[in-house]
Each structure stands twice: as C-alpha cells, then as structure tokens.
Amino acid sequence: MKLILRADVENLGSLGDVVEVRPGYGRNYLLPQGLAMVASPANLKVFEQERNKLQARMDALRAEARGLSARLEALEVVIPMHVGENDKLYGSVTSTIIGDAIAALGVEVDRRRILMDAPIRSLGEHPVRVRLHADVIAVVPVKVVSDHQPVAEEEVEAVAEAVVEAAEAAEAVAEAEAGA
Template identity: 50%
Template sequence: MEVILREDVEKLGARGEVVKVAAGYARNFLLPQRLAVAATESNKKIVDQERQAWLKREAKAQNESEDLSKLLDAQTVTITQRAGENDQLFGSVTAKDLADALEAQGFTIDRRKILLEEPIRSLGDFTVPVRLHRAVTANLKVHVARED
C-alpha cells in the first residue's frame, strides 16, 4: 500500500514522501496515528500544501533558534554546590539544575534539550551542548563553584 507521510517517521521516511508499506502497518499504525494518509491525487495536493506551510514554520523556528544560540553561547551559568576536599560535589549538577539556572537568567529552555551525557560531579568549568533546533546546537558554558 502506498501512503504519503505527514510526519517524519524513523526508519521509514521524511514528511511528504510517498512510501510503500504493508497494508496492516498502514491501517493499524500510520493512519490511526495520523502519521500518513493514503496516496491519492487529492491527498497529494493537501499534503503538499501542508508541507509548504511546515517549511515556512520550520525556517522561522530555525532563525529564532540561531538567534537564541548566539545569546546562549555568550552566557555563562554559575552553579554553587557543596563540595568535599577533592573538589568532588555532594550530589551532582543535572540538566534540570541547568534549566533552572537558565530560567533565573531569563531563558526558557526545556531540560530535555540540554544534552548533558552524565551529571557533573566535580567543580570546574564545563561546556554543555544545548539542542535548540534539529539543525542548531548552542554551547553553554557552566561554572560549578564551591558553596561557602
């Protein structure tokens, strides 16, 4: 069965592509989840219009993300934590802590967009990537200091 994808589907295709899938996969998953529509001429026109609108929104979101990226690259977030003698933290600094610190500085960033591989467990300066958009990643400078 041929369907037109309305969203990007991993390991299948991108939005707007016409793909051939098993009838059961289309009927039981793609169509009910509104991830695809049947490949008819009228649906092709509708999906093409949706794709054009999506491309405009995507370009606007990418431009906004690039502007925010420039601001975040210039920012340094300072987080104070209690630490032991060997500069080891009592606890750790997580993506949620970084999101809260950014919120205090006036940036609203979802913690899931902060790509911290593992929590920070020592004092010092770190660079943490923040994925603002599919194509835009900012590097946030984090300074973890000892709490007095």
Template identity: 70%
Template sequence: MKIILRADVENLGRLGDVVTVKPGFGRNYLLPQGLGMLASQANLKAFELERKKLQARMDALRNAAADIAAKLEGLVLAIPMRVGENDKLYGSVTTAIIGDGLAAQGIEVDRRRILLDSAIRALGEYPVRVRLHADVTAEILVKVVSEDKVNDVAESAPAEEPEAAAE
C-alpha cells in the same frame, strides 16, 4: 504503513518525506501529534497545497531557535553546588539545574533540549550542548563551583562597595 511527514521528525525524516513506519508508531504517535498523515494519492495532493504554510512555520521555528542560539553561544553559566570532602559534589548537576540557571539569566530553554553526555559530579568547567532545533545547536560552558566560594565572593563584594562610595 506509509506516512507523509508534516514536520521534521528526529531520526525519521524531514518535512514532506514519505516514510515507512511500523503501524503502532504511525497510529499512536505520528498521526495524533499531527506530525504525519497517511500517504495516499489524495493526501499527497492536499499536502502539496499545504506544504508552503508548513515550510514557513518550520522556517519561523528555525529562525527563533537561531536567535536563542546566538544568545547562548559563548555563555558561561556558573552553577553553585554543595561540596563535600575532596571537592566532590553532593548529588550531580542535571539538565533541570542547568535549565533553571539559564532561566535565571532570562533564557527559557526546555530541559529536554539540554544534552549532557554524562552526569556532572565534580567541580570544573564542562561544555554542554543545547539542541534548540533539529538544525540548530548551541554550546555553553557550565562552570560548577562550590557554594562556599560563591558565598565568600558575594560577602567580599558588598564590603568593597561602601569603601568605593566613601571615596
């Protein structure tokens, strides 16, 4: 089945490409999602008329992703986790936890866009990639810390503030 792509589809092609796909993939995913249209002479002509609008929309999405990537670049995200003996985590740091941490800082990122090579199961610093668009990827540093240490720091910080105010 030949399809004209109406958007960039990962591992398949870019906007305007004519690709051959299995009939089920075309019928059940590409066509209903509006990601493609059947490749016929009439559709090719119609697509050429519509191409500028689609390209403008794709450029707008790419620019929005680049803006978010600029905010994310160089960001260090501290994730407090419960720790057992030998500094081993209870559970692991998942994309959902990282997404919640980013949301707490005012940056909304879909958890499916966060790329973890493997589950994070120990304390430390880990580089994590965030694919915001097919062409835009940002890297953040996730620092996994113990909840106990975060609580100790939080308790000591307010104690210092009244002393500074008294002076």
C-alpha cells in the same frame, strides 16, 4: 504504514519525506500530533498545496531556534555546588539544575532538551549541549563552582555584561533574518 511527514521528525525524516513506520507509531503519535498524513495520491496533492505554508512555518521555527542558540551560547551559567574534601561534589549537576540556572538568567529552555551523557560530578567548566530544533544545537558553557568560594564582583559584572551582549546578539540575528 506509509506516511508523508508534515514536519521535521528527529530520527525519522524531514518535511515532505515519505516514510515507512510501524502502524502503532503512526496512528498513536505521528497522525494525532499533526506531524504526518497517510501517503495516498489524494494526500500527496493536498500536501503539495500545503508545502509552502509548512516550509515557511518550519523556517520560522528554525530562525527562532538560531536566535535562542546565539543567546544561550553567549551566557555563562555559574552553578554553585556544595563540595567536600578534595573538591569532590556532594551530589551532581543534572539537567534540571542547569535548566533552572538558565531560567534564572532569563532564558526559558525545556530541561528535556538539555543533552547530557552523564551528570556533572566535578568542579570546572563543562560544555553542555541543548537541542533547540532538529537542526540547531547550542553549546552552553556551564561553570560549576564551590558554594564556599565568594564570587568576585568582577565575575558578577562579567556575567551581567554577557547577558546584555547575548540579548543584543539575538536581536541582531532576528533583525537580520527578518530582513532576509
């Protein structure tokens, strides 16, 4: 089944591409979601007329994702976990826990967008990737600490400053892209 993509689709193509997909994938997912339209001469003409609007919407989504990426990369996510002997974690840090910790810092991220090869099972700093858009992947520093260690007041202040700086950086990026 030949389709014209009306949006960027991960692992398939980008806006305007004519792709060949299996009929079930096209009928049951791409067409109902509005991500594609059947490739016909009439639809090609309609798409060319819509292209500018669709491109503007995709650019707006990409700009929003870049702003969110700047905010996320400026954050330092600290996750206290219960540890046993030899600093071995009881359990592991999953995307759900990371998503909740990011939400506690004031940034909403869908936990399904958090890309982890395997759960985190050790103390220390770990870079965690978050796919915000097909073209934008943020790397969030996640620091796993023991819940027995008291958190120093300086660290709390540093995290608060990082959140404020992230918000300012996101505003600056949004203003710069709005002016462009």
